[in-house]
Amino acid sequence: MIELRNITKIYNPGEITEMTLFHDFSLTVEDGEFLSIVGSNGSGKTSMLNIICGSIPIEKGEIIINGKNIAGTPEFRRYTNIGRVYQNPSMGTCPSLTITENMALADNKGGKFGLSMGVNKKRIAYYREMLSTLGLGLEDKMDIRAGSLSGGQRQAMALLMTTMTPIDFLILDEHTAALDPKTAELIMQLTDKIVREKKITAMMVTHNLRYAVEYGNRVIMMHGGNVVFDRKGTEKAATSVQDLLGLFNEISIECGN
Amino acid sequence: MSVFFNTCEVFLESGFVFSLIAMGYYLSYTILDFPDLTVEGTFLSGAVVYGLLLHHGVSPWFALLAAFLVGFLFGTLTGVLNVKLKIRPLLCGILVSTMLITVNLVAVTAGIAGDFKGETSSMITIGRAMETLMEVFPASLLPDKVSGIGLRNVVVFFVLAILLKLLLDLFLKTKCGLLLRASGDNAQFVVTQAKDAGNSKILGLAIGNAYAAVSGALYTEISGSVNQSMGIGMVVIGLASLIIGLSVFSRVHFMKATTKVIIGAIIYQACLTVAQKLGMPSAYNKLIMAFIFTIALIFSEYKKHGKHRAKHRERKESSHD
Numbered sequence: 001m002i003e004l005r006n007i008t009k010i011y012n013p014g015e016i017t018e019m020t021l022f023h024d025f026s027l028t029v030e031d032g033e034f035l036s037i038v039g040s041n042g043s044g045k046t047s048m049l050n051i052i053c054g055s056i057p058i059e060k061g062e063i064i065i066n067g068k069n070i071a072g073t074p075e076f077r078r079y080t081n082i083g084r085v086y087q088n089p090s091m092g093t094c095p096s097l098t099i100t101e102n103m104a105l106a107d108n109k110g111g112k113f114g115l116s117m118g119v120n121k122k123r124i125a126y127y128r129e130m131l132s133t134l135g136l137g138l139e140d141k142m143d144i145r146a147g148s149l150s151g152g153q154r155q156a157m158a159l160l161m162t163t164m165t166p167i168d169f170l171i172l173d174e175h176t177a178a179l180d181p182k183t184a185e186l187i188m189q190l191t192d193k194i195v196r197e198k199k200i201t202a203m204m205v206t207h208n209l210r211y212a213v214e215y216g217n218r219v220i221m222m223h224g225g226n227v228v229f230d231r232k233g234t235e236k237a238a239t240s241v242q243d244l245l246g247l248f249n250e251i252s253i254e255c256g257n
Numbered sequence: 258m259s260v261f262f263n264t265c266e267v268f269l270e271s272g273f274v275f276s277l278i279a280m281g282y283y284l285s286y287t288i289l290d291f292p293d294l295t296v297e298g299t300f301l302s303g304a305v306v307y308g309l310l311l312h313h314g315v316s317p318w319f320a321l322l323a324a325f326l327v328g329f330l331f332g333t334l335t336g337v338l339n340v341k342l343k344i345r346p347l348l349c350g351i352l353v354s355t356m357l358i359t360v361n362l363v364a365v366t367a368g369i370a371g372d373f374k375g376e377t378s379s380m381i382t383i384g385r386a387m388e389t390l391m392e393v394f395p396a397s398l399l400p401d402k403v404s405g406i407g408l409r410n411v412v413v414f415f416v417l418a419i420l421l422k423l424l425l426d427l428f429l430k431t432k433c434g435l436l437l438r439a440s441g442d443n444a445q446f447v448v449t450q451a452k453d454a455g456n457s458k459i460l461g462l463a464i465g466n467a468y469a470a471v472s473g474a475l476y477t478e479i480s481g482s483v484n485q486s487m488g489i490g491m492v493v494i495g496l497a498s499l500i501i502g503l504s505v506f507s508r509v510h511f512m513k514a515t516t517k518v519i520i521g522a523i524i525y526q527a528c529l530t531v532a533q534k535l536g537m538p539s540a541y542n543k544l545i546m547a548f549i550f551t552i553a554l555i556f557s558e559y560k561k562h563g564k565h566r567a568k569h570r571e572r573k574e575s576s577h578d
Contacts, residue, residue, distance in 0.1 A: 079451040086445075094442040097435070105435055109450045115428075118435035162449070 002029040002052060002169060002201070007061035009047060009225075021047055022225045025061070031168075033232070034195050034202045036212035038244060039222035040251070045205040048222070049171050052203075054078045066168065080110060083162035083200075085155070087174040092158025095147025099138060099157065102146050103127040106161035130160060134190070152183035156190060163194050170195065172204035176211070184208070188215060209241045209248075219244075223251050260534070262406045268530040270407075272523030273414035274475045278495035279502065279518045280425055281468035286499065287514070289441040289461045294350025294492055295335045296469040298357030299328045301488035303470025305361050308381035308483040309368040317390040321474055328470025329463045331357065336459030354488075362485060381483040390478055414475060421468065422515045428464075437461050469495070490543050497550035498522035504557035525549060 009022040021044050029035055037045050050056045052063060054075035062069045070078055085092055093102050104119040107127075124142070131139040134156050138149075146154060155175060163170065172191065176184035192215050195202045206212055212219050219236055221229035221244065229247055231239050278296060285293040303324035310320035331353055338349040365381060383389060390396060391409055399409045428434045440447050440457035447454040469491065477483050502521020506512055532545050 074453075076448045076451055076453050079449045084449050091443065091445055094439045094446055096442050097438060101435055101438075104432075105439055105450060108432055111432075113432040113436045113452065115431045115433055118430050118432045 001031050001064075001066065002203075003062075003064040004028075004048070004051070005062040005064065007051060007063070008059045009044075009051060009056070010059050013059070020225070022051075022058075022061075025225060027220075027227060029201060029203060031201050032199060033218050034192075034216035035204065036216045036219045037203065037205045037222060038207070038209060038212045038219065040248070043222040044225045045222050046173055049084075049173050049203065049205060052078075053082060053084060053171060081168040082171060083167040083169070084171040084173065085158050085162055085175040087177050089151040089154040089158065089178055090147075092161065093146040093149075093154050096145055098145055099131070099142045099149075100124060100127060102157065103130075103142075103161060103164070106164045109165040130164075131157075134160065152179050152187065155179060155183075155187055159187065159190055159194065163198060163200065166198075168201060170200045170202040172202060172206075174205050174207065177207060191215070209244045212244065213239055213241050221247060259406070264530055264534050266407045266411060268526040269411045269523065270414055270479055271476075271530075272526040273411070273418040273519070274472055274479065275494050275498060275526060276418050276519040276522035277421060277468045277472035277475070278491055279498035279522045280422060280515055281465035281472075282495045282499045283514055283518050284425070284437075284461050284468075285465035286496065287503070288438055289458055291339070291346050291458070291462060292350070293332075293335065293462060293465060294347060295331060295353045295357075295462070295466055296350075296495055297488040297491050298354030298361070299331050299466040299469045299488075300473035300476075300491045301361050301483075301485070302327050302331060302357055302364075303473030304477045304483045304487060305364050305368075305381070305473075306470070307474035308383060308477055309364065311383060311387045311389065312369065312381060314388070317388065317393055321390070321471060324470045324474035325467045328467035328473075331470075332463035332466025333459055335466070336462040339462075340455035340458055358485075365483065365485075380485075381477075383477050383481050383483070390475070410478065417471075417475065418519055421471070422513075422519060425464075425468075425515055426513055433457075433460070490546060493543075493546050493550050494522075494525070497546070497553055498525045500550075500557055501525050501553045504553065507557075525553075 004025060004027045007022045007025040008020070009025075011017070011019045011021060025044075025048075027048070037048070039045050047056065051058055052065075054070070054073060058071065061071065063071045065078075066081070094105070097105070100119055104123065104127075107120075107123060128139045128142065131142070136153050136156060138153060138157065146157065149157070155178075159175070175191070176187050179187060188211055191202075191204070194200070202216070204211075204216065217236060218230075218232035219239060220227050220231075228251065229244075278300065281296065282293070285291045306324045306327045307317075307320045310323055311317060315323075335349045335353045338344045338352060339346055344352070369381065391401075391413060396409060396413045399412055401407070401409045429438060436447060436450075436452060437457040437460060439450075440454040441461070444454040447457065473488070473491075476487065480487065498521045499518055500521070501524050502517040502519070503514065505521065505524065506517040509517070528549050529542070529545060533539065533542075537545065
């Protein structure tokens with residue numbers, strides 16, 4: 001369970017450009033939820049993910065994961081049980097390392113990075129098998145550098161690598177936004193499959209309202225640092241793209257656009 | 258003919274010795290993208306430690322190991338300044354190498370005279386009285402000269418360079434090495450692997466400087482002395498060797514980067530030696546060094562931009578269909 005309690009986040013405190021994004025913001029994500037987060041630019045979606053992962057500091061509040069307040073824990077330690085896939089496909093892999101080396105690194109997450117060989121030869125067959133489930137032909141070019149792969153291939157690999165070791169939470173930050181529609185669909189299906197199979201609690205920021213409606217079991221809309229719409233379960237299943245779009249327009253009119 | 262062999266001997270000796278700095282730079286500059294100026298100080302520190310220990314009759318192999326450790330220590334310092342205290346890379350190098358000027362001077366004085374009372378002595382002569390690397394096992398098994406051409410030094414430096422190259426290659430394949438390469442490549446990725454990318458960076462700088470220090474130690478075998486100015490210009494020598502090696506063989510894929518770097522160091526030393534043999538006074542040394550480095554840089558930049566232009570053209574063409 002991820003719990004954000006009374007979070008206050010101020011950008012550029014004490015300067016002319018000071019901006020309070022979150023004021024006493026709270027949100028609870030239950031175990032097993034696949035939460036889609038929609039909202040306009042600047043509504044605080046990505047900031048919220050960054051706060052959970054520790055990429056940006058907060059002024060006040062508690063971030064409780066599995067019953068422990070992690071607000072003071074450094075970013076890298078939080079990723080022990082959190083996986084994250086970014087919008088930019090090149091963030092999820094190391095371009096100058098081969099596919100095998102990338103997989104080996106991800107495979108060793110949580111383990112010791114000592115002086116034993118980086119790539120365990122016995123695991124290569126397993127990596128190949130995992131890659132073949134993607135259906136992208138990556139299993140035949142495991143010795144090429146990840147940097148020479150396309151954005152879609154890299155994003156599929158990133159997703160696979162992030163979920164290779166047991167994690168409790170998966171953070172997806174517009175992870176299909178940089179891909180073409182067909183590849184984006186493929187990555188979404190893969191995401192859904194992995195989240196279901198491994199029973200991971202997932203939070204996905206997306207601008208694609210159809211994905212928000214079709215996938216996951218809860219959807220929220222954010223605006224100006226608040227949750228303005230929150231549906232789960234059967235209510236969520238009944239939500240249509242039209243509902244979300246209607247709300248979007250309402251908000252825009254309020255803002256005077 | 259003997260002039261030719263003699264020239265070869267000179268640039269092969271220094272080529273193998275300086276290839277160690279270049280290998281260190283392969284780690285810190287190419288992999289971690291850290292322009293490390295500490296090398297000017299750690300090269301000399303390695304020489305000082307080696308010279309002092311030899312002066313006191315310590316085994317040369319042990320002295321070499323001590324030089325490695327001292328370089329490792331000061332490289333760690335540079336890394337800590339950058340990673341933990343957030344000081345910019347160039348400044349970290351300047352700070353540590355400046356500090357090392359005093360450290361090295363005091364170390365030589367205190368090491369030779371036994372105490373330090375403000376009277377500085379800045380030289381250590383690696384004299385006949387000492388047992389150097391070339392006079393102990395296993396180097397002592399080799400003949401010093403074969404038909405008038407020095408052989409032992411070249412062979413010993415060659416073996417050491419290859420040994421340290423293989424060690425570096427092996428290290429880069431371990432889990433620790435893989436993580437280090439990942440840190441240079443994509444630090445955020447290392448963070449999401451629940452690891453602190455900063456620690457890998459510190460380790461990389463430590464090893465890079467350890468290699469530079471060993472290079473300094475071995476260089477005393479060629480120069481016959483340790484003097485306080487021998488660290489000057491090592492950044493240029495190291496980087497030039499690295500960049501020459503990597504750009505000359507940029508299309509050769511079967512060769513390991515560390516091998517290319519060794520050959521780069523030899524090419525660079527060959528150019529310098531030939532210039533000297535052609536009658537260039539040694540005062541011009543550093544000027545020639547900078548000149549060859551500039552040419553290497555222009556050459557490698559030109560290549561990069563050439564590639565970039567080709568890509569741009571490709572994109573333009575494909576957008577037309």
